[in-house]
Amino acid sequence: MITTFLDNLGLPKSCELDRTIFKKMLSDNVDLDVTDKKALKDDVVKIKWTHTLKPSTINIEAFADNTREYAEVAILSVELAKPDRAKRIAGFIHKAIPYPTLLVMAHGPQIAISVADKRINQADKSKWVVEESWLTQWFDPSTDDTAANAFMAECHISGLPFTNFMAFYGALRDRTIAMIAAERSGHYTLATPERTENNIEHLHEIDRLTREIGELKAKLKKTKQMAQQITLNTEIKTRKDAIMKLESSMR
Known part of the structure; x- marks a missing residue:
């Protein structure tokens, strides 16, 4: 079901990467506590860096200021053996990847989408701080669920801003938050910034x-x-x- 969602994004082939991320890479790049390590070992089956969006692969400019840097956007797929610790797993993967990241997590036929707000660590400009991460509930992208279908339709790149990567990723973030809100309200509506x-x-x-x-x-x-x-x-x-x-x- 990961491919269903990824195909729905409508990304050009130039963005395809399909690179495996080994668990050791995560443990080497982020501090994991005991529970994190257990979740990584027992729950994560496979992680792939499926797409890389940067100026050389898609017609979107980088963005940078004193607080944030959006040089590119990474899209990762994460297959899980168990879904219970998905939020924890999404959290430490966001910390490990030094770019704005869209995670497509999968368990059986269902997926969950995660995004995160990141900023530059003012004490060490080479590091990132994850301010907050967001994770939808599990849903089947192949069903006729109204909210899921509306969310997926809104995530197609034809409806996303190409101004720069901050605007592009911010739009994906807003859609993900709208999906999380829909899980509460029962109705998906793409929200204005306000x-x-x-x-x-x-x-x-x-x-x-x-x-x-x-x-x-x-x-x-x-x-x-x-x-x-x-x-x-x-x-x-x-x-x-x-x-x-x-x-x-x-x-």
Whole structure:
């Protein structure tokens, strides 16, 4: 299913690379903790650098300022034996690749797309800092899922800006965030920059509320007092209602 999504991008053959990335390359280029190393060893089956987009392979200019450098865009495919630690795996792959990167992760017939905001490390200009990474839920690109089809259609290069690589990658990032929002709202809409930022704020708030619900449920399991149980259940419901309101506002 990786090829279904990659073919859908409509990239010219000049961008094809098809180079295997060995696990040792990742472990040599980024600090991995014990859980990272286990995920890399047990969960990752194969990583390929499928496409490289740079001025010599596609008619898009590089972009650079004091904070960000978009000399090229890398597209990688990642086959997983297990999907549970996909977000962690995407995180350390983004740290290892010194370019804006589009990850197409696959498990069985399903894929998940990941992008990341990166900036130049001001203390060491030769290094990158991953500010935030984004990962969609798993979906089958060959099905008739409305949101997935709309997302894939919007990712075709004919609809992406060719101004420079920052604009090009930024458009892919916005579409990925719109897909993540669609998983919450049930409806995919390509957002304006203002709407994208609004969705990001809502997704952050949903994550915060979800963590609080988990903490409250843990307390609920431990308490024996009826009054405290009622209070905790009320607080959980309040947060669930807030999540539902945030989700509906992302339509």
